[in-house]
Amino acid sequence: MQYKFVMFMSWVVCHTPYKLVMAAGWVLGQLYYLLIKKQRELAVKQIKRSLDLTEAEARRTIRASFVNLARNVLEILYMPNITPENFHEYIEIDHLERMTDALAEGHGVVVLTGHIGTWEWLSASFTMNGLPVTAIAKPQPNMQYTNALNDLRKTINVEIFSRGTSELLAAAKALKKGKILGFLADQDGGPNGAFLPFFGKMAATPMGPAVFACKFNAPVLPAFILRQPNGKHKVVIGEVMRYEDTGDTDKDLYDFTVRMTKIIEDIIRENPTQWLWFQKRWNTPVEKQNVGKHHTVKAQEEA
Numbered sequence: 001m002q003y004k005f006v007m008f009m010s011w012v013v014c015h016t017p018y019k020l021v022m023a024a025g026w027v028l029g030q031l032y033y034l035l036i037k038k039q040r041e042l043a044v045k046q047i048k049r050s051l052d053l054t055e056a057e058a059r060r061t062i063r064a065s066f067v068n069l070a071r072n073v074l075e076i077l078y079m080p081n082i083t084p085e086n087f088h089e090y091i092e093i094d095h096l097e098r099m100t101d102a103l104a105e106g107h108g109v110v111v112l113t114g115h116i117g118t119w120e121w122l123s124a125s126f127t128m129n130g131l132p133v134t135a136i137a138k139p140q141p142n143m144q145y146t147n148a149l150n151d152l153r154k155t156i157n158v159e160i161f162s163r164g165t166s167e168l169l170a171a172a173k174a175l176k177k178g179k180i181l182g183f184l185a186d187q188d189g190g191p192n193g194a195f196l197p198f199f200g201k202m203a204a205t206p207m208g209p210a211v212f213a214c215k216f217n218a219p220v221l222p223a224f225i226l227r228q229p230n231g232k233h234k235v236v237i238g239e240v241m242r243y244e245d246t247g248d249t250d251k252d253l254y255d256f257t258v259r260m261t262k263i264i265e266d267i268i269r270e271n272p273t274q275w276l277w278f279q280k281r282w283n284t285p286v287e288k289q290n291v292g293k294h295h296t297v298k299a300q301e302e303a
Contacts, residue, residue, distance in 0.1 A: 006077075006148035013077040018090075022231065025074045029067030040066070043277035050199035051272060064273040068227060072118040079120065080155040087128040091121060091225070093235040096129065099180070102219045102240055103131065108175030110209050110220045112241075114186030114264050115276045118233060122225040124156040125235045126180060134159040134174040135182035136167050136208070175216045183209045186264050186275075188283045191290045194257045199265060204284040210256040213243040222263045226271055238263065 013021055033040055040062060048058040082090065102109045113122060123133045137160050140146040150160050159174070161167035174181050185206045193204030213220050222238035243256050268275045 002142055002144035003148045006145060007151070010077040010080060010148075010152060013074055014081050018078070018081075019231075021074050021078060022071055025071030026067050028074075029070035030063070032070055033063045033066040039278040046281070047272065047277045049201070050277075051269065061272050062277060065275065065277060068117075068274055069276065071227070072120075075118045076120050076149070076152060079124065079152050082121070082124050082128065082156055084128045084130075087124060089232075091125045091128075091233045091235060093125055093129075093237070095237045096235075098221060098237045098240060099126065099131065099223070102221055103178060103180070105219060106178055107216055107218045108178050109180050110175070110212050110218050111180055111182040112185055112209050112220055112222045112260050112263065113182060113224055114184055114267070115279065116186070116267060116271065117225040117227050117274045119184065119225060120153065120156075121233055122223060122235060123153070123158045123182065125225065125233075127157040132159075132174075132177075132179040133157070133182065134161065134171065134179050135184075136161045136171055137184075138162075138187075171212065172216070175212060175218050181212065181218075183212075185209055185260060186268075186281065187279065188281055190284055191288045193284065193289075194254050195286050195289050196254070196258055196261060198261060198281065201282055202286050203282045204289065205257055205261050207253055207257050209260055210243065210253045213241075213256065214245070214249070214253060217243075220260065222260070222267075224267050227274060236267075 016024075043062045043065065044055075044058045047053060047061060048055070051058075053061065099109065111122075113119060123135065126133050135158060137150075139162050140149065146162070153160055159179075161170040161174075171181055183206065185208070187206060189204035189206040191204070192207070194207050195202055196205055197203070198205065209220055212218060220241040220243075222241065223235060225233050225235050228234050241256075241259065244252060246252055
């Protein structure tokens, strides 16, 4: 039933003028901010601490972020309308040559990104240019929603590996075949993550991008999609990053993760209304970590 509902809503959104869809997103975002107290208050608390904002500044920013999130959801439903012929109407790309040059090396490309802007459309910006995109995605609590989301992703030619399955093997094969492998690296990394400062507070951070870059000699490209004042989206592709092997693998993976996390933090700081501030980003306490103790000590020294 939920699957059919999501696909029906996608049909409705796809048959609605895009400007009207965005207007509906503004209304839904305002309602979301007013009605969903738990997520609103968590978001306000976390952005105040992270960006040192006043109460008024925090609430104004979070209200705008909820509008952005509502529009993101509607744009995900709108994805079947995105084609190689029309995607330029919605998305512009800065430095696409950085991606094509990195792919030409033949080791695949690890894309470092996060829940910023309409992140699902980041994949579309590459697939609509004929580039092969894969990603590891966390399943939704309801599998019918997961299946619906994956079917919407298929409309933009993205191959998804569900977390908790044989995703690591599938992702490894994708890189060996020279494909793009996307990582949403702004989530809580759990006990196996690298514990390091994120907006000044210790957070378990996913090490997947560093591990895959190390194991497959794959270049890493930071890439984010940002909603612009004119309503379009701009994909910003950063300069290539490479894993540096000094012989101490634990330290090298940790140091690379620190560098990549700083990039994500800077993007969020520059675009605070476009991140999910109610994420449980700092959910795993340091005491739960499974990685080497020197990681935590170093992180505390740097905080």
